[in-house]
C-alpha cells in the first residue's frame with residue numbers, strides 16, 4: 001500500500017498509509033491535522049487515479065509545492081515525490097509497508113501501555129526508531145540505538161546497518177551484537193547483500209545449512225538471517241541486516257515485512273538529515289565566500305557545487321571530477337587544493353591525454369640517470385613533485401591500461417619507483433582526477449580498470465554544463481568581458497540587447513572556455529561602451545537555430561533585400577515577447593524609439609499594448 005511520510009519541524013517523522021480522499025490541513029476535521037499557521041484549514045487531498053495517486057491543492061492560501069515547484073491544481077504523484085505545505089514536508093512512497101505498523105504509529109501519541117506482546121513491542125520499536133532518527137544528531141549513535149532495539153524486539157544475535165556512502169563502494173557499517181559489548185565484526189554474505197541491493201527487496205534465509213545456503217553463512221555458523229534495503233523513492237541508501245546463530249528459521253515472513261518497513265522509515269529519515277546537512281553546508285559556503293568566489297555562478301547547480309567544495313576540500317580523500325569540456329574541472333581541482341590543509345604544498349598538474357603513452361610512466365614516477373638512452377640525469381616525476389600536496393590528473397580516461405596498472409599500484413602502496421631505480425620511496429599525495437568520459441562505460445568496454453576507478457572516485461564531483469546553469473551566462477559573460485577588457489586596456493560596460501540575445505541563443509557546446517574566448521574577441525572588437533551584435537564572432541551571429549538564415553548568395557538583390565523584413569519581424573516579435581507586449585520596454589530592448597517600433601508593429605500586424 002502506498003503511504004506518505006510526514007515530517008513536521010521538531011516532530012518525529014510519521015508514516016501514514018494513503019487512502020482515497022485523505023485530506024490534510026490545519027482544521028481538526030482533516031484526516032491528517034497539520035499544526036502550522038502557513039497551512040490552510042483545508043490544504044490538500046489525495047486521490048487514487050487509474051495510474052496511481054494524485055495530490056490536489058484545495059485552493060490553499062500559500063500553495064502546495066511538489067519537488068520545489070508550486071502545483072497549479074493537482075499533481076500526479078511518483079515514488080519519492082516531496083510535497084511541501086507550509087513548513088511540513090510530506091514524502092510520497094509507493095512501496096509496500098506493513099499497514100498495521102504504520103497505522104498504529106499514526107494514532108499513538110505516546111508509547112502504548114498495553115500488554116507487552118510481540119505486536120506491541122514492534123509498535124514501540126517503530127516509535128523509538130522514529131523518535132531516534134527524527135532527532136538525528138549523531139547518526140551512528142542513533143542508528144546504534146535503533147539496532148539495539150531491533151535486537152531486543154526480534155530476539156536475535158546481531159544487527160547491522162550498512163550505508164552505501166562508505167569509501168570505495170564498500171558499505172559503511174554500524175553494528176550491534178547481543179553477546180558482546182564491543183562492536184563485533186560481521187562478515188556479510190555477498191550473495192545476500194547483492195540480492196538485497198540489486199533486487200531492492202527484503203531477503204530471508206530459511207532452512208540454513210541446506211545446499212543453497214551461502215558459504216559465508218555456513219562458515220560463520222549463522223543459522224538464520226534476513227535483510228532489507230534502505231530505500232527512499234528510487235534512491236538506495238544501504239541495507240538493514242540481522243542474524244542469529246542459535247536457531248534455524250528464526251525469522252518469519254512477517255518479521256521480514258517488519259524489517260522492510262523499518263528500512264523505509266530509516267531511509268526517509270537519513271535522507272532528510274542528509275538534505276539538512278547539505279543545505280547547511282550550502283548556506284555556510286554562501287556566507288563564507290573565500291576561494292570559491294573565483295568560481296563564478298549563482299545557479300542552483302553551482303551553489304550545490306560550491307557547497308560540495310567546502311565540504312570536500314578539507315578531506316584528504318581522492319576526488320574524481322566529471323564534466324563536459326570547458327566546464328571548469330581544472331579550476332575546481334585547484335580550488336579543492338586551495339581549500340585543503342595541503343594548500344601550502346605543491347599543486348602539480350599532468351594532462352594524461354597530452355603525453356605520449358611511452359612517456360607517461362617517466363612523467364608520473366620519474367627516472368634515474370642511465371635508466372634508458374637519453375636519461376642523462378635524474379628526473380623527478382609528478383608524484384614526487386606533488387609529495388604532501390595535490391596531483392591533478394586531467395583526462396584520466398585517456399590513460400592507457402599499462403599506465404593505469406602502475407598508477408593503481410602507486411595509490412595502493414603509497415610508494416613509487418622511478419624508472420631504473422632500485423628502491424621504492426614513499427609519497428603522500430592527494431590525487432584529484434578529471435574526465436569528460438563516462439568511466440563506467442569505459443570499464444564495461446574494458447578500457448578502464450574498475451579497481452583504479454574506485455581508488456580515484458572516493459568522492460565524486462560533477463561540473464554542470466553552461467546550458468543547465470540558468471542565469472550564470474550573463475554573470476560569466478559580464479565578468480569575463482571585464483577581465484578581457486582590462487587586459488586590452490579598454491572600458492566596456494556590457495552588451496547591447498541584440499548582443500545579449502545572441503549570447504543567450506547560442507547553445508555553448510564548449511561551455512565556459514568557449515564563452516571566455518568569445519569575450520576576449522568581443523573586448524578586442526568593441527569600440528565601447530557596449531559590446532554590440534556585430535562585435536561577436538560569425539558563429540554566434542549565425543549559428544543559432546532561431547537566427548534567420550543568412551540571405552542566400554545566389555538570390556537577386558531584391559530577393560535578398562526582401563529577406564530583411566523576415567529578420568526584422570523576428571527581432572520585433574522577440575523583443576515584444578521578452579517585454580510581455582509592452583511597447584516602451586520592447587523599444588528600449590531594441591535600442592529604437594517607441595514611435596519607430598510602433599510603426600513596425602503596425603506594418604507587421606502584431607499585438608502590443610501601450611503603457
Ligand SMILES: Nc1ncnc2c1ncn2[C@@H]1O[C@H](COP(=O)(O)OP(=O)(O)OP(=O)(O)O)[C@@H](O)[C@H]1O
Nearest residue numbers: 294295296297324325326327328329330331512513
Ligand atoms: N565557473 C567559472 N567561473 C569562472 N571561470 C570559469 C568557470 N568555469 C570555467 N572557467 C574558466 O573557463 C576556462 C576553462 O575551464 P577549465 O580549463 O577549468 O575547464 P575543464 O573542464 O578543465 O576543460 P577540459 O575538460 O577541456 O580540460 C578556464 O579559463 C576557467 O578559468
